[in-house]
Amino acid sequence: MSDELFPELPGLEWELTKTPIFNTKIMTSINGRELRASYQAVPKYNITMSFAFLRESKGRNELQQLEGFFTERRGAFDSFLYKMPDDNQFECTFVGDGSTTTYQIFKKMHSLHMPVSNTMQMTQPINPNMWNQVETKNMWDSNIEKPMWNNEMAGISKDGKYMLNTPLAVGEVVTVKGTFFYRCRFADDEQQYSNFMAKLWKAQKIELVGSLGVKV
Template sequence: MSDVLFPELPGLEWDLTKAPSFNTKIMTSINGRELRASYQAIPKYDITLSFGFLRESKGRTELQQLEGFFLERRGAFDSFLLKMPDDHQFDCTYIGDGYTSIFQLYKNMHTAQIPLSHSQSFSRPVNPLMWNKRPVKSMWDGNAQKPMWNKATAGVTKNGQVILSEPLEDGQTMSISGTYYYRCRFKDDEQQYTNFMYKLWKANKVQLVGSLGNKL
């Protein structure tokens, strides 16, 4: 299981497909009553990408990038990370309770929240706009003797966690945004490319199996 990124190539067409699926065991009794058991909390996705053109030359171009990436993964053997077009931006809001300093990133899906397991890591101040650039001026919070320009930071790890240098105060909110990835593998052990013009190729179906978790 590697964290290498699927190459972003310019020939990607708009007819990208994504089909979420679950794993449910359904048992039916003689009278027709069903008993269902869910074996999967996070959906898997069948993803199909189409590349209208892949340039070929002696240098490193799109065909060599895509085919080389497939060969390095040994087909369906090794997994990788995919930055899904138009589906890779998280925007999470958390409310403090005075002691929690680690939060899980999530993706909003209507009324559901799907936990994210792969994200672009970074660290930043919790609220840099509250910092006072004039250290001679004191701004204190009541009798708590806590300056409003404290140096608290929030870091996002590559496994989808938000880690604060100090907990959010009770009722305090924090919003954070960034990039997340799908954990994917190639669906099959073979890949087809079509040469439709001199040094121009296309790949009509690059089929992947993906998940927002690690169940691959």
């Protein structure tokens, strides 16, 4: 399992598709009544894309990038990270309870909060009092436990956790933004590239199997 990123190449066509898939066992009795059992709490995704052109020149060898990446993964053997176009940003709001220092990053999906397990790492200073939304707390009060200027740090780990050195006070609110990735593998052990013009190739069907979890 690698953390290599799928190359972002300019020839990606708009026909990119994403298909959520669950695994449900359905048993039907003689009278027609169904019994169903769900074997997945979160979906896997079939992702299909195509590249209208892959240049093969000394300055811009996108064919070599894609084919080399596929070869390094040994086809479907090794997984990698994929930054889905227009589906790679999270915005999470957490409310302090006085004790929690680690929060799960999530992706908002309608009324669901879908946990994501592959995020871009980030570390930065944090000052909950500066951005506190509790009106009764005085930003400039010298008696507060957490002064306005302090050395507290917060970070986003690569496995989807927002972590603080010390817990947020009860009622303190923090909003975190960042980038998440799909954990993917190639669906097959083969790829096809077509040479349609001198130094120009296309890849009509690149298929991935993906997940928002740690493994796929």
